[in-house]
Amino acid sequence: MVKIAILGYGTVGSGVAEVLVKNAAGIAQKAEQEIRIARILDIRDFPEDPLWPCFTKNFEDIVNDPEISIVVETMGGLKFAYPFVKACLENGKSVVTSNKELVAAKGDELLEIARENNLNFLFEASVGGGIPILRPLDQCLAANEVTEVAGILNGTTNFMLTKMIEEQMSFEEALKLAQDLGYAERDPSADIEGADACRKTCILASLAFGRHVFPEQVQTQGITAVSLDDVAAAAAADGVIKLIGRTRREGEKIYAFVAPTVIPKTSLIADVRDVFNGILVRGNAIGDVVFYGRGAGKLPTASAVVADVIDEVKHLENRKNLYWGKGDPDYVLPQSGFETAWLLRLSAKDKDACVAELTAAFGEVKVLSREGAAADEVLVITPVLPESVTDKKLGDLRTASVVSALRMADF
Amino acid sequence: MVKIAILGYGTVGSGVAEVLVKNAAGIAQKAEQEIRIARILDIRDFPEDPLWPCFTKNFEDIVNDPEISIVVETMGGLKFAYPFVKACLENGKSVVTSNKELVAAKGDELLEIARENNLNFLFEASVGGGIPILRPLDQCLAANEVTEVAGILNGTTNFMLTKMIEEQMSFEEALKLAQDLGYAERDPSADIEGADACRKTCILASLAFGRHVFPEQVQTQGITAVSLDDVAAAAAADGVIKLIGRTRREGEKIYAFVAPTVIPKTSLIADVRDVFNGILVRGNAIGDVVFYGRGAGKLPTASAVVADVIDEVKHLENRKNLYWGKGDPDYVLPQSGFETAWLLRLSAKDKDACVAELTAAFGEVKVLSREGAAADEVLVITPVLPESVTDKKLGDLRTASVVSALRMADF
Numbered sequence: 001m002v003k004i005a006i007l008g009y010g011t012v013g014s015g016v017a018e019v020l021v022k023n024a025a026g027i028a029q030k031a032e033q034e035i036r037i038a039r040i041l042d043i044r045d046f047p048e049d050p051l052w053p054c055f056t057k058n059f060e061d062i063v064n065d066p067e068i069s070i071v072v073e074t075m076g077g078l079k080f081a082y083p084f085v086k087a088c089l090e091n092g093k094s095v096v097t098s099n100k101e102l103v104a105a106k107g108d109e110l111l112e113i114a115r116e117n118n119l120n121f122l123f124e125a126s127v128g129g130g131i132p133i134l135r136p137l138d139q140c141l142a143a144n145e146v147t148e149v150a151g152i153l154n155g156t157t158n159f160m161l162t163k164m165i166e167e168q169m170s171f172e173e174a175l176k177l178a179q180d181l182g183y184a185e186r187d188p189s190a191d192i193e194g195a196d197a198c199r200k201t202c203i204l205a206s207l208a209f210g211r212h213v214f215p216e217q218v219q220t221q222g223i224t225a226v227s228l229d230d231v232a233a234a235a236a237a238d239g240v241i242k243l244i245g246r247t248r249r250e251g252e253k254i255y256a257f258v259a260p261t262v263i264p265k266t267s268l269i270a271d272v273r274d275v276f277n278g279i280l281v282r283g284n285a286i287g288d289v290v291f292y293g294r295g296a297g298k299l300p301t302a303s304a305v306v307a308d309v310i311d312e313v314k315h316l317e318n319r320k321n322l323y324w325g326k327g328d329p330d331y332v333l334p335q336s337g338f339e340t341a342w343l344l345r346l347s348a349k350d351k352d353a354c355v356a357e358l359t360a361a362f363g364e365v366k367v368l369s370r371e372g373a374a375a376d377e378v379l380v381i382t383p384v385l386p387e388s389v390t391d392k393k394l395g396d397l398r399t400a401s402v403v404s405a406l407r408m409a410d411f
Numbered sequence: 412m413v414k415i416a417i418l419g420y421g422t423v424g425s426g427v428a429e430v431l432v433k434n435a436a437g438i439a440q441k442a443e444q445e446i447r448i449a450r451i452l453d454i455r456d457f458p459e460d461p462l463w464p465c466f467t468k469n470f471e472d473i474v475n476d477p478e479i480s481i482v483v484e485t486m487g488g489l490k491f492a493y494p495f496v497k498a499c500l501e502n503g504k505s506v507v508t509s510n511k512e513l514v515a516a517k518g519d520e521l522l523e524i525a526r527e528n529n530l531n532f533l534f535e536a537s538v539g540g541g542i543p544i545l546r547p548l549d550q551c552l553a554a555n556e557v558t559e560v561a562g563i564l565n566g567t568t569n570f571m572l573t574k575m576i577e578e579q580m581s582f583e584e585a586l587k588l589a590q591d592l593g594y595a596e597r598d599p600s601a602d603i604e605g606a607d608a609c610r611k612t613c614i615l616a617s618l619a620f621g622r623h624v625f626p627e628q629v630q631t632q633g634i635t636a637v638s639l640d641d642v643a644a645a646a647a648a649d650g651v652i653k654l655i656g657r658t659r660r661e662g663e664k665i666y667a668f669v670a671p672t673v674i675p676k677t678s679l680i681a682d683v684r685d686v687f688n689g690i691l692v693r694g695n696a697i698g699d700v701v702f703y704g705r706g707a708g709k710l711p712t713a714s715a716v717v718a719d720v721i722d723e724v725k726h727l728e729n730r731k732n733l734y735w736g737k738g739d740p741d742y743v744l745p746q747s748g749f750e751t752a753w754l755l756r757l758s759a760k761d762k763d764a765c766v767a768e769l770t771a772a773f774g775e776v777k778v779l780s781r782e783g784a785a786a787d788e789v790l791v792i793t794p795v796l797p798e799s800v801t802d803k804k805l806g807d808l809r810t811a812s813v814v815s816a817l818r819m820a821d822f
Binding site: 019022023026027030031032130131132135136139141142143144145268271283284285286287288289290291292293294297299300302303304305306307309310311314317318321 | 426430433434437438441442443541542543546547550552553554555556679682694695696697698699700701702703704705708710711713714715716717718720721722725728729732
């Protein structure tokens with residue numbers, strides 16, 4: 001029998017308890033022994049909860065209990081989660097967390113402490129909710145040189161974009177609906193401005209390519225500027241707009257960024273709708289593999305946490321070697337070198353002159369048209385070029401101004 | 412350094428060698444030591460191959476070499492693969508195989524021998540080619556009570572159905588094209604009659620629900636009877652026809668079968684096109700998760716084999732507990748009890764009388780129409796009922812005969 005503790009009894013933490021109780025028999029069989037919740041830390045009271053006798057408001061009751069061998073952190077944020085997780089690892093307890101902010105900010109340090117103490121620090125639930133992605137990325141794709149990982153990592157913004165694409169809802173209407181349905185928080189900035197997708201991109205990049213990537217190294221653009229005109233322009237380009245977190249290896253360094261991106265309708269992830277997540281992994285042997293499912297939600301996320309707990313129970317003696325190295329300020333390449341095509345909406349008084357100037361500047365552009373566009377709109381796809389080269393050409397434009405610019409995905 | 416041997420230097424076997432050489436650095440890092448190909452068994456000569464000095468035609472050179480700790484079986488079939496794999500496990504060598512026929516026929520026995528000898532027997536590549544599915548199903552979904560697994564498991568037939576759906580190719584034309592492109596063998600029966608999907612369904616069912624399922628227990632229907640009229644009828648029902656291998660738990664027993672099935676266009680796996688595979692896992696906590704990628708091909712399959720090799724290198728001392736129990740003739744429930752709706756194409760002289768009789772028999776049916784149907788066609792969707800109940804009602808029909816019947820999926 002293995003005793004565990006849960007830090008934080010919010011949505012995910014209580015879901016973890018629920019899954020452990022509901023599926024106890026199957027879990028004990030998988031783990032080859034019983035898993036018992038010995039302690040739960042929360043500052044709130046839950047006197048009606050059958051687990052209430054386990055509750056404590058004092059972290060010392062957990063970190064100093066030698067019988068507790070695994071601690072689940074589902075508090076979120078950094079303020080308490082970081083010192084608590086660190087203290088647990090330093091005191092001989094393996095840790096499972098669903099806290100993407102913690103892993104993105106402190107993953108390298110916590111993985112190192114776990115390694116020094118021959119413990120496990122696992123966080124499958126921090127990316128893709130219930131979708132198994134980190135373990136397959138680490139283990140099943142071990143035979144591949146992974147070259148790129150790209151995904152729809154935030155369910156709230158994907159829900160909003162789906163409503164904008166399929167029902168022509170405005171951004172504001174879609175946000176209101178997401179809030180009414182409980183998908184978006186009252187302060188939705190972490191979702192719509194991309195911080196959540198950025199943290200998950202950091203974790204995917206760190207694991208895929210072996211060195212820690214910090215959120216401040218990942219150029220991040222959310223969906224607040226995406227308009228219904230952009231949605232229609234993407235459709236004219238046979239694509240859909242998705243908020244994509246993306247990382248690509250380039251020699252010993254990487255690119256990593258988050259941006260609304262035009263995904264071809266034929267892509268494996270173009271049909272990832274509503275609150276679902278979809279993550280594409282590209283390897284040199286395997287080609288493209290996609291993992292797809294609910295990226296959030298109490299029970300899906302909790303089931304990923306519990307799967308990690310089971311894995312830690314099975315590896316109490318022999319730690320798993322999930323690990324990545326220290327980061328470096330120069331590790332993530334400046335976005336200026338990233339090669340991509342763009343879908344541009346331009347405003348031009350003389351549209352023919354604009355197309356002529358673009359053609360002269362880029363050699364060739366693909367000119368598109370769409371119904372409902374402003375009379376002065378020129379809609380084009382540029383050739384694949386380093387971003388700084390395209391920027392320079394667009395900065396020099398005399399016949400038009402850029403209204404919006406979206407990268408075109410090549411997957 | 413760990414020495415391995417490869418049995419069979421065909422497409423997959425030579426791909427395994429290629430991946431091990433090409434990605435040697437990354438693989439050694441993941442495995443935490445070098446992996447060296449010590450021996451390759453094949454009856455053919457490959458004098459131009461740089462690995463030619465390793466080749467042998469004598470299995471004894473491998474099974475009796477105490478320095479070889481892992482054997483990769485990529486011969487296919489049962490005749491040699493079964494005694495060779497068994498001998499390897501009995502002689503202290505862990506085994507990796509891509510051979511679905513072997514696992515479907517002998518998985519329980521080989522897993523038991525591996526367990527008795529504290530060895531590993533892994534076969535990720537046997538289902539879904541390069542797609543990580545068995546390990547996530549076993550590990551990441553450990554916290555779930557899995558209730559159902561359903562998938563597009565055969566790339567060749569999915570390619571053919573895609574051509575029939577999107578380009579109105581006939582079955583014969585689609586088969587010819589698949590053969591010309593090298594997707595289908597000259598004797599395509601294992602693909603088009605469903606035996607390949609059946610074996611993969613056996614493996615998924617055995618792993619998901621814990622007891623061995625044999626091919627002869629899985630009612631299997633291929634795609635040879637699927638016509639363009641069926642494709643059009645499915646479209647009228649807002650669906651597409653896919654060859655689905657499916658298994659569902661029902662108390663202590665299971666259903667398992669392979670059949671062409673109408674998948675709603677909104678389903679997570681409706682858009683799995685061409686030679687791709689897509690596998691849906693339904694769990695009580697996680698909801699639906701889908702794994703998607705290339706289900707076959709030299710390098711994708713080889714990369715899955717190599718990932719298993721790496722995993723075995725990391726578990727030379729502490730075996731993984733991937734395992735399932737013995738099968739039982741009564742374990743798989745007769746299909747007669749399976750509850751499903753059907754899409755029926757009927758031939759009726761008096762169509763109004765037929766609809767009236769169907770309505771009287773089923774309480775309610777959904778009547779559809781489509782362009783291009785024969786004048787006497789009645790197209791309906793029946794309510795969800797046990798198959799034997801629907802069969803009885805259809806057997807009693809006086810006003811019409813059944814031209815074709817396809818199950819409607821509920822995922």
